[in-house]
Amino acid sequence: MGSGPIRHFLRFDDFSRDELQHVFARARLIKDRFKRYEFYQPLRDRTLAMLFEKASTRTRVSFEAGMYQMGGSVIHITTGDSQLGRAEPIEDTARVISRMVDLVMIRTFEQARLEQFAAHSRVPVINGLTNEYHPCQILADIFTFIEHRGPIAGRTVAWIGDANNMAYTWLQAAQLLGFRVNVSTPPGYGLDAKFAPAGPHLAVFESPLQAARGADLVTTDVWTSMGFEAENEQRRRAFADWRVDDRVMAAAKADALFMHCLPAHRGEEVTNEVIEGPQSVVWDEAENRLHAQKALMEYLLLGRDVT
Numbered sequence: 001m002g003s004g005p006i007r008h009f010l011r012f013d014d015f016s017r018d019e020l021q022h023v024f025a026r027a028r029l030i031k032d033r034f035k036r037y038e039f040y041q042p043l044r045d046r047t048l049a050m051l052f053e054k055a056s057t058r059t060r061v062s063f064e065a066g067m068y069q070m071g072g073s074v075i076h077i078t079t080g081d082s083q084l085g086r087a088e089p090i091e092d093t094a095r096v097i098s099r100m101v102d103l104v105m106i107r108t109f110e111q112a113r114l115e116q117f118a119a120h121s122r123v124p125v126i127n128g129l130t131n132e133y134h135p136c137q138i139l140a141d142i143f144t145f146i147e148h149r150g151p152i153a154g155r156t157v158a159w160i161g162d163a164n165n166m167a168y169t170w171l172q173a174a175q176l177l178g179f180r181v182n183v184s185t186p187p188g189y190g191l192d193a194k195f196a197p198a199g200p201h202l203a204v205f206e207s208p209l210q211a212a213r214g215a216d217l218v219t220t221d222v223w224t225s226m227g228f229e230a231e232n233e234q235r236r237r238a239f240a241d242w243r244v245d246d247r248v249m250a251a252a253k254a255d256a257l258f259m260h261c262l263p264a265h266r267g268e269e270v271t272n273e274v275i276e277g278p279q280s281v282v283w284d285e286a287e288n289r290l291h292a293q294k295a296l297m298e299y300l301l302l303g304r305d306v307t
């Protein structure tokens with residue numbers, strides 16, 4: 001992508017509003033072509049390495065299928081089956097892998113570890129989820145919102161549940177794209193101000209019902225994210241009232257959408273009725289990981305020099 005510094009997508013706000021608009025527009029076009037079975041292979045001879053230090057279904061399949069569909073190839077690496085599992089430093093791993101491939105996607109624990117990799121990489125690095133952020137998911141979620149309801153600027157998203165990687169990325173996106181997030185978390189599990197600076201894009205509420213009032217989109221996530229399994233039992237008790245059910249959806253606008261990044265735990269953070277109900281767009285959301293990330297990879301590798 002030109003001769004400037006390497007561009008990474010480690011946080012949602014690594015891209016400007018204009019760049020994001022470009023990526024959303026390309027995702028639309030790439031999706032339409034795909035639905036028409038049109039060949040679009042601008043990434044022939046390009047290789048993506050995917051490094052997973054946590055489990056995945058959607059992220060793996062969407063990146064892997066997306067890269068193959070665009071004519072490239074993919075290498076799947078996990079901690080356990082690589083030298084990372086035997087304590088090879090992440091910096092050395094970055095220097096080696098990035099001499100052999102064109103693009104890297106990483107799912108790991110601390111954002112700092114991802115940044116350490118990126119600092120030693122010769123090629124663009126994509127955040128495939130860290131403890132702090134999940135920017136690829138929010139890219140797909142906002143693309144999904146736009147498909148169903150038009151621009152997200154000026155809208156209200158209700159976040160019910162854990163102050164986790166998804167919540168913090170929604171907040172980053174809200175600040176950048178001009179929408180608002182109403183957050184309700186259980187006592188003791190509130191937002192960390194380091195990742196959630198105050199501003200007109202953020203409002204905090206005591207109860208899920210209050211947060212959902214008037215929202216255009218209601219969204220939630222698991223009570224216990226990957227890497228925090230030891231807190232599972234304690235979290236089950238603390239989060240028992242932070243469930244998206246029919247009452248919460250009824251507090252939102254009549255045409256509010258429901259989203260969940262998945263995997264979901266029905267009966268915990270969301271009821272079966274809501275996730276399977278008419279307002280739920282979770283399957284579109286999952287599918288859009290594919291289209292949005294194809295646009296992302298295209299942008300990181302080819303810039304705007306595309307057809």
Ligand code: CP
Nearest residue numbers: 056057058059261262
């Ligand atoms: N939503 C999401 O990132 O799913 P996976 O953990 O299956 O990749």
Ligand code: NVA
Nearest residue numbers: 164221225226261262
């Ligand atoms: N917050 C969840 C998202 C999973 C896609 C986690 O980090 O486990």
